[in-house]
Amino acid sequence: MTPVGPAPPAAIDRQQMDVDIACVGFGPAMGGFLTTLSRSLLNPDGSPRLESSCLPGTPLQVICYERADGLGFGVSGAVTRGRGIRRSFPELDLAQIPMATPVKQEKLVYLLDPTGASKRSFALRAADKLIRTFGSFIGCREDALELPFIPSFMQKHDGFVMSLGQFNQWVAEHLTSSGLLQIWPGTPVSAPLIEDRAVKGIRLADQGTALDGTPQDGFLPGMDIRAALTVVGDGPVGAVGRGIDAHFGLPAGHEHSEWALGMKMVIELREDSGLEAGTVLHTFGFPEPEIFGFLYVHPDRLASVGIFIPSWFRSPVRTAYRYLQHFVLHPYLWRHLQGGTLKSWGAKSLQESGRRGEPFLVGNGYARIGEGSGSTNVLSGSGVDEAWTTGAQLAEAVVELLEKKLPFTRQNLEDTYVRRRRASWVDRESRVAADSRNGFPHGLLSGLFGMALAGFTGGRVVIPPPSSRQKGASLEERCGARIPPAELQKLKDEAAERSLPLHDQIMNRCGWPEIPFDGKLLISQQDALLTGGSVQAPPGYANHVAFLRPDVCRNCEPKLCVEMCSGQAISRGESGVPQFDREKCIFCGACLWNCRADEAGEPANIDFRAGAGGLHSALN
Amino acid sequence: MSNGYHIVVCGSVVPDPLQTLEPIETPAGPALKNEMLLPAVLDPWAAHALYEAANLAAHAAGSKVWLVSLGAKAKLRQVMMTIAQKVSFELVPIDGPASGFADAHATAALLAEAIQSITGLDRSRLLLFGGWESASRGAGVTMQLIGERLGILDQFQGVDQLRVQPDGAFEILERIEGGRHQVSLCQGPPALFGWATGNLPEPRNNPQIGMANMRAIMPALQRAKTAAPAPDAIRYRSASPPKQQRQTRIVKNLSAEEIAREIVAWIEKA
Amino acid sequence: MTKNILLLAHLDESGNGLPKAAGEALGAAVELAKQLNASLSIGLIGGDVQAAADSVANSGAQRLLAVMGSDFAQPRFASDLLAAEALCRTASADLILAPATSRFLRALPGLAHRLNGRVDTHITSIQVVDGAVCATRWFYRQRIEGVFQRDARPWILLLDSGCHEAYCGPSGKAAIEEIAVALPSEARRTTIAGIRAPKSDSQTIRPDAALLFVAGAGWTKKQPDGKSHPEQAESLILGFLRASGASLGGSKSLVDQSGENQAVLGFMTHLNQVGQTGATPRHPKGLSTCCHGEEPHVVGWRFINERRAINLDPNCGWARGKADVLYVADAFEVMAKVNDLLKKPQS
Structure with a gap:
């Protein structure tokens, strides 16, 4: 048996448990899978419909492990059309799900730069000038232009706003009340068990270790959970999905080249904020042209407000938190948000390669669902419903195979699950979206043009992809025009000496105004980590972020892993090798795809392993 | 002891202590804003009691652990998913209010009734465990009230250590004023222990324990009776968060030496 | 309508005086008795309570009751509870004030059940509002402050230390009414072995x-x-x-x-x-x-x-x-x- 992932200490006597289906990661995809499956587990008279093969005479044994401490600690406010979710719950009553409400109004808004600090191309500056000049005629207010229409492929006006955390909790409650299947939070899975080119189950993370993984008193080796089918829904940075990719590779021509970091706040709005529940705003243009933003208004005066920092944003000091604060402070939003209180905060990496990043969806003994399976639609900006639907499709396939008493081979899963997926709207729409964002590496305007082209032609006409993989800009390239080289070097030296990230100094120097901290909504990044919950780092687990080859880190400047770390958990360490403080890690996974070793043609120098804990908030 | 102990742990659910809590007024009295949205945990002191119970049971063959828990069913379910992999126990759930504003006397009556209805519970081997206080009401009276209802005369609070002596007697360390412990000797069960933090680390997650526990816990939760505590014996005039917001003077540009002088002067000022 | 207030106290570890918290609870009891125009009794538990009783002889308490003797010298749930029960029944108190010491926090909640009364602990202040006794304490780990009242009597209130000015009055010669309490064997199953403290x-x-x-x-x-x-x-x-x-x-x-x-x-x-x-x-x-x-x-x-x-x-x-x-x-x-x-x- 070969577990994929960090090498465990040799000759450990591991316990083993057999189940029929082992599931990894409880997100919307797994919600869709388990919800659909659970409805086929019993006959109308209450007797088991599907029998366990590992424990004959008992119902099908299904177990799901989730790393986070709770099943509702997903990090996303979401707006979704909910087509797949409504198919699973035809009688869906949104009032039963806290923070969910139908979309009442939806706007697409172009945000101008009121600060003068945003780095905009000549063309964009010219466009901004035109908008400002003719502002009163075209409805430009508060440094923003509300677009008169939203392209049909982006519209969500028939959908609903929700908190993914609350939705997950609601789903989990339905699932676990029957006792038919088990979902365990707080249980990281370290690796898939791979044998003879088949996945035979999963290995749980070791407990009772020092931070470096060395066994200590009370060492409990991670148990091997053997299963006929392993359902992988652990997202884009999950250890099992990445372990399978590392072992089997990606299909020819596929790569995980596009990412984004989504960071958002949940804000309690003041009484007279002027925002009605069900309001949905999509924004672009500010704080940097490459950064998209959103605002979704939930019931009870709560709003999710956030931004996406894409991998094509070629700044070496791309701190999401500071940009998020500038976004909140944009006059178009601030008039609503001023006086609000930050209730929760979070961040997450999004795998935005879409169909181009799709891994092998199935293999012997395993199937991939959700975001990690490339289901996110980058054109419509939708992932939750797609993920849910892929889970539901797999469940239907699994039931079909179990009823026919067929094994979970690659071919059988292809014939049932993949066939369903390919025939569905999820796949159809993802084909349209596949090349829709090729224009963005060239700039905002060409990016938007590319999206429109792909969207309106059904993906038939697209901008060709960039010829080579883009590299991140150096500090000098990014800031050269604004900061003289000597001063830039001084800032770099100071940051290195004080073990601080560079971004604050650079942004200040580039003209970004200081954030007027108010102790309620505009608070320091460390306070955001502690507000409305906290980061949990249960003892007894090894560090889940490791820097593999010290020499590579030492020679790497600027250190994007430090600049991009959402929780400031990675800092410039002694002798140039970053250090990791897991008590601040929110598992966003940004370090993984921001490692610059990758750009130098080397494998990423950061290992993002299975770990316990993370952000502890259900409002997300 | 040849037959082991029958350990009943009383433990309720509380909002995760790290969350921001705000009171609201309802027709039934004060409550927490968005209480059902807040992540729930097993009360921290009750959790210590549960771990101590499991540890004691593991060292006394024939012992059995029950967890009697009062709370909203959905919250109990959430919490069971975080603790049922840690230690073996049988759940005795009561679907009812776990609010810190609920009256302790009514709560104690419900819990005592649930304990009395446990089939096969041997009172002569009974050890009643719980937290010495809760993170919700924080009164530290519920356990004693249950103990009285069950006629337990040997009660200990703020317990940090329980050691079984060779003759079967217990040596107990209870927290008292000034960071000290009172040492007591008790002849044996039945006895009641309100635990402080103890010294045990949180047990590891063990999937096999979880698997076995959940087969019984989820059906028990399904069957949980909804219990209404006796009508309000307590009337609230107000429930409010602390009002005082201090004007913090931020001192940024003083040297360590100057700050030290200022601090010393402040300390020495009467 | 509160008629009889009882202040319960135990001796401090020296076995001679009263703990500081007991003086504070007495201060509150004296004040409350005046406000409510109620009679005040003091009930003491300990080995030899004479010196402690003398220290509060001029507090205005109508009765000075005590359960004493070696059986009651040490903090133990069963004996403390029996003693407190006897004192409360003798005093016919409808409002019982006591310091929230570890000893009383252990024993007095049980007393509420025995007397068919109610108990509240960690009280930070007691006030009379519109003729009703209102108590204040913190909920949810000191995050929410609640003010509440109860109709049920007797009502036992344990006051946290540092929340009220201590009673301060001249000593006198106290006339103690000793109440005899026999400790049954089942109340002796626990013995106190001492105190463990860091050096x-x-x-x-x-x-x-x-x-x-x-x-x-x-x-x-x-x-x-x-x-x-x-x-x-x-x-x-x-x-x-x-x-x-x-x-x-x-x-x-x-x-x-x-x-x-x-x-x-x-x-x-x-x-x-x-x-x-x-x-x-x-x-x-x-x-x-x-x-x-x-x-x-x-x-x-x-x-x-x-x-x-x-x-x-x-x-x-x-x-x-x-x-x-x-x-x-x-x-x-x-x-x-x-x-x-x-x-x-x-x-």
Whole structure:
């Protein structure tokens, strides 16, 4: 048996448990899978419909492990059309799900730069000038232009706003009340068990270790959970999905080249904020042209407000938190948000390669669902419903195979699950979206043009992809025009000496105004980590972020892993090798795809392993 | 002891202590804003009691652990998913209010009734465990009230250590004023222990324990009776968060030496 | 309508006087009796209560009741409860006030059940509003303050220490009504073997200290040189405690670290923890260090009057609005200087 992932200490006597289906990661995809499956587990008279093969005479044994401490600690406010979710719950009553409400109004808004600090191309500056000049005629207010229409492929006006955390909790409650299947939070899975080119189950993370993984008193080796089918829904940075990719590779021509970091706040709005529940705003243009933003208004005066920092944003000091604060402070939003209180905060990496990043969806003994399976639609900006639907499709396939008493081979899963997926709207729409964002590496305007082209032609006409993989800009390239080289070097030296990230100094120097901290909504990044919950780092687990080859880190400047770390958990360490403080890690996974070793043609120098804990908030 | 102990742990659910809590007024009295949205945990002191119970049971063959828990069913379910992999126990759930504003006397009556209805519970081997206080009401009276209802005369609070002596007697360390412990000797069960933090680390997650526990816990939760505590014996005039917001003077540009002088002067000022 | 108030107290550990908290509870009882025009009795539990009774002889109490003898000298649930029950029944009290000492917090809740009454603990103030007795206490770990009343009687209220001015009056010769209570054998199953305390030179918890020094997890974190310096932290903190006589509190993450194989401060135990699952001590002043973003600022500090903090983040929302002064500085440097200054005689 070969577990994929960090090498465990040799000759450990591991316990083993057999189940029929082992599931990894409880997100919307797994919600869709388990919800659909659970409805086929019993006959109308209450007797088991599907029998366990590992424990004959008992119902099908299904177990799901989730790393986070709770099943509702997903990090996303979401707006979704909910087509797949409504198919699973035809009688869906949104009032039963806290923070969910139908979309009442939806706007697409172009945000101008009121600060003068945003780095905009000549063309964009010219466009901004035109908008400002003719502002009163075209409805430009508060440094923003509300677009008169939203392209049909982006519209969500028939959908609903929700908190993914609350939705997950609601789903989990339905699932676990029957006792038919088990979902365990707080249980990281370290690796898939791979044998003879088949996945035979999963290995749980070791407990009772020092931070470096060395066994200590009370060492409990991670148990091997053997299963006929392993359902992988652990997202884009999950250890099992990445372990399978590392072992089997990606299909020819596929790569995980596009990412984004989504960071958002949940804000309690003041009484007279002027925002009605069900309001949905999509924004672009500010704080940097490459950064998209959103605002979704939930019931009870709560709003999710956030931004996406894409991998094509070629700044070496791309701190999401500071940009998020500038976004909140944009006059178009601030008039609503001023006086609000930050209730929760979070961040997450999004795998935005879409169909181009799709891994092998199935293999012997395993199937991939959700975001990690490339289901996110980058054109419509939708992932939750797609993920849910892929889970539901797999469940239907699994039931079909179990009823026919067929094994979970690659071919059988292809014939049932993949066939369903390919025939569905999820796949159809993802084909349209596949090349829709090729224009963005060239700039905002060409990016938007590319999206429109792909969207309106059904993906038939697209901008060709960039010829080579883009590299991140150096500090000098990014800031050269604004900061003289000597001063830039001084800032770099100071940051290195004080073990601080560079971004604050650079942004200040580039003209970004200081954030007027108010102790309620505009608070320091460390306070955001502690507000409305906290980061949990249960003892007894090894560090889940490791820097593999010290020499590579030492020679790497600027250190994007430090600049991009959402929780400031990675800092410039002694002798140039970053250090990791897991008590601040929110598992966003940004370090993984921001490692610059990758750009130098080397494998990423950061290992993002299975770990316990993370952000502890259900409002997300 | 040849037959082991029958350990009943009383433990309720509380909002995760790290969350921001705000009171609201309802027709039934004060409550927490968005209480059902807040992540729930097993009360921290009750959790210590549960771990101590499991540890004691593991060292006394024939012992059995029950967890009697009062709370909203959905919250109990959430919490069971975080603790049922840690230690073996049988759940005795009561679907009812776990609010810190609920009256302790009514709560104690419900819990005592649930304990009395446990089939096969041997009172002569009974050890009643719980937290010495809760993170919700924080009164530290519920356990004693249950103990009285069950006629337990040997009660200990703020317990940090329980050691079984060779003759079967217990040596107990209870927290008292000034960071000290009172040492007591008790002849044996039945006895009641309100635990402080103890010294045990949180047990590891063990999937096999979880698997076995959940087969019984989820059906028990399904069957949980909804219990209404006796009508309000307590009337609230107000429930409010602390009002005082201090004007913090931020001192940024003083040297360590100057700050030290200022601090010393402040300390020495009467 | 409250007619009879009983103040219950036990002797302090010396066996001679009353604990400070009992004097405070008596102060509250005397005041309340006046406000309600009720009669006041005092009930004492202990080995030999005469001296203690003499110290309150002029408090205005109509009756001075006592259950005494060696069986009742030591804190034990069963005997304390029997004694308290006898005193309450004799006094026919409808309102019973007592100090929230560890001894009474253990025993008196059970008394409420025996008397078919109600009990509330950790009371921070008692007031008469519209003729009704209202009690105040904190809920949810000192986050929400509740004011409430009860109709049921007798009502037992345990007052937290430091919340009321202590009774202060001249001693006299008290006429004690001794109530005989026979201790049945089942109440003797527990015996008290003594008290375990750290050696006096390593005792860091000092409830009567003027200052609470709170150490946060920052003390064991890596410093700008990329290393942690637990030995230096330990010597700075202990040095300060010795020089200042302060009591030591720790944040939860700091006292929990021993389980994590991190650099830990050897003298820090769970007993030191303030906030969260720890204590909420009362001291006139508090100085927190390296606690950025930790609980002590919220809960553990609730009952500290003057508060100052040292940490590196000027925007620390956990000190702002909660501390009077926030020094933005390296606590290692500042505390070293503070210790130097405390060692030198001040000019």
